Amino acid sequence: MRKYFKGLLALALAAGIMALAGCAGEKEPALSATPAPTGGTAQATQSNLKNAIKAGEVYRYYVWNTEDESDPFKNVDGVRKEMAVNNKIQFEEKYGVTIRYVLSAGGDDWYATPFASASAGTPMTDIFNAGGSYVTLLAYTYNGSAGRILLPLDDYQEYADFSDSEYWDQAAQEICTLGGKLYFCVPSPMGWELVSNNKVTLFNFDLVRRGGMEPADLYEMSNSGEWTWDAFRQAVMACTFPEENIFGTAIGDNVGMMAALLTSNNASYFEKQEYEGQLIDRYVGNSKNAIEAWDFFVKLALEDYSVELSGTAETTTFSAGRIAFLLTGLARTSTIYQRMQSDYGVLMPPKGPNADNYISDQDSFLPLCIFNGVSNPEGCAQVLGEYFRPVYARSSSENQALLEAELSTYLRDGESLEICRQLPGVSKVQSHMLYIKLRTATDEQAMLESIIYGHAWNFAKGEETPAQYLDSIVDLVNSTVFNAINPEG
Template sequence: MSKYCAVNQHRFIYKKEDFKMKRKMFNKVMAASLTAAMTMSLAGCGGNAATTEAPADTTVDQQTTTAETETTESEITVEPEEEGPVALTDADGNVYDLGGMEIIIRDWWSSGEEEEPKNAYEEARQEYRDWVQDTYNFKIKQVAISDWGSTPEDFLNYATTGGDENYVWILRQGAEFVSAMNSGLMYDLATLDCLDFSQDKWKGGVHKLCSKGDSIYGCSPEIPEPRGGLYFNKRLLEEAGINPDDIYKWQESGEWTWDKFEELCQTITADTDNDGVTDRWALVTDDSETKNEAVWSNDAEYIGMENGKYVNKLESDETLQALNWALDMMAKYKYMPEGAEWDYWKTAFPNGDGAFLVGQAYLAANEFKDMEDDFGFVCFPKGPNAKDYRNCYTDNIYAIPACYDADKAWKIAFALNAYTNRVPGYEDYNDRLSGYYDSFRDTESVDLTIARMCENGFTTYHDMIPGLSLGEQFLWGCTIDNPPAQAAEAVRNEWASYLEEANK
């Protein structure tokens, strides 16, 4: 039987000075005496030779009694102490001890320095993470060691040769990850039952993207990142007689559809001075971005997963419908100066050359931060095959090298899981949102769109197929003159060979 098998959960009560939950703070006056009754139950579990086992949930009921004491001035009633977080214990009732293990979450952007908390949530998070590390006796920090370009090769070399470090690697999605996974270089997280992928913290679905059969080779505990949507220039909409706020209302009511979007584009695109030349345009946008968002918005994709196998969805009715619609929209409503580079939109939209831009959420803090006109941001409108707006998640992947033994991998996974749990008292708090308020020009962009994108998302698989290059092999050549069905037929056999290899 594994030493990690039979465990129970022991609830600890902390005084205010031990663990401060900032959202529910209140003044407390300690009485002369305080007694607490605590009962504990233990639960055991059977062994499984194929799996390194982890804690089974059993809670310890706790009762706290208050005492009253008389003073010369007044009678003071002691209020019950707030509950602290749950500490996991082994079969003998001992809190897990990771032996002072020092763990590094290895990425390509973090400084490794702990930043000062800026708000009550960040204070509570810091206190919780301090408690986690003290309780289970480990240290963890996130620091850049590789750079963006070298990370895949660095992981390949490390996982092949091994090392004494205790790493959690953050890797980007792509064919390099699949190659490493197929080569047996990723630890199978499904064998570590300290990880429960049914929990809400894994809702981004990265573990599904990184699954093969019953095995799971990567995950992400982070709230999914909002990605592609539709920017709009409020001044240009108002000049065309459109109330910009109506777009948010349509989004909330479910009326924000392809048809509604085209109605606006028809209204905006015009020859305002009657000289025979269109001088007000609805769209300035990147072709590939627009095609992709159209596909996602019609509940479609290029490569799917069926019965544990990658499948070609490029020629499905929903995907071809979306691509044809996107090409038609750009042909009728897109402003494209003669001789312009593919990324002309980076200056065209801030300059007011078009009312709408299909783009990623991060652009607000970068290319558009100095834009003179106010802008808004909504989800890409729904296609006829979709029931709701969709955000395609492309989050980074957390992985543990397969060169680690079972004991080491379990401890690293246990620490990562505990460290990244939702902060007690802030379980429903989305810490991604705060950073977007400074980037966008209205609160609706964040409260109604960014927040929705963190919930309404899916993962897809075209970036996970070695040899398959969506842009080079299909998107760039899919045009009005080379329509989607024709372009899809041209790559059918080539993609079939890639899928056959990936499915081995």
């Protein structure tokens, strides 16, 4: 079955690449850096923007994985590399400028070094790729400031427009609106990235069959809306063999299981609320729906003994055949597909009792910003809005073709591919990853991640109850977030 599907996937990949490269006979037209969006509205908006870019300028761009300034796309393969190279060439020729990819500082300093340069008034880059949502707030709060090293993008609306939802992720940008201003734009994901950060259920074919189920039945449950918490629990219990150190599910990296369960039950760690005259994230991880998710986790761990709690990397335990069902981000398959001998599949995250449909947590995105102190801020805003605008509109057929072609690399069957195609329609962008590295005002100065979900192991052992503990941290979490966004002085 796998060999047959691999053949189909190879054909799909080839077809996708031909479509994406614009193949027509023997010619391959160059890809446009700013193609006409669906509906034409954004194109009209783009044409009304002012030009601030001057010929001969160099615009510096910093992204964490740039290893060679002379070959900035060395870590990009296939059609993605072709698209990136063409985009850069065309933009540089259009304006007579250079886009220079700045060598990454690497290691733990990959973001600290550029932050320090911006704080000193001599930014080493014009445009900064935050690499993930948690770095967003680290930049905004650097040295106890409130956005001091960043430029608010709202101030440059004459030169860049980030309002088209086909090209810019509006839900993520709402999260990146801090102190009432937008500091980070978030390009709408293309292809694989459209779903890679979505929480899903990965499952091991061999362990599922050992537990008395067939993959086809699980796919049917997922497709019919019957893959619920109750169904998940029954499946997890059937596939737990503790004497062999094999578990039905796992707590996951960064307690990822709980992000999936909270969201699937129509709950969140944070939500935007009016407070002290501003719209700001407030902690709601102690809501009724959230407590219900935690209690479900405790039942699986304490009563059913079905949750792997060792903290071992989830890709390691799942690939080794020790976990039957893993609630995690789909991106994990980019590692698992190379390591795992057994076949595996993808289901929706199980549906909670307070949700009418599947809801898939999406808690990471790629924000871009401009550092304060750059020589031409208006030009930087224009570069940000045009050069980094995705080649394909979010809902375009080209983006769908890219999604399916890239998914085919990591999946083992067509049923999983079909389920993954549905993920954009059930995604919910969550904000908790912004705050996990904030230090609290406790004696230990514990990071917020340890406060929000670090007590999961205590819950699993029956040493604490979720409701009581989560009620006790509300003020601490809220004050930590509020003070970070609104530092005194």
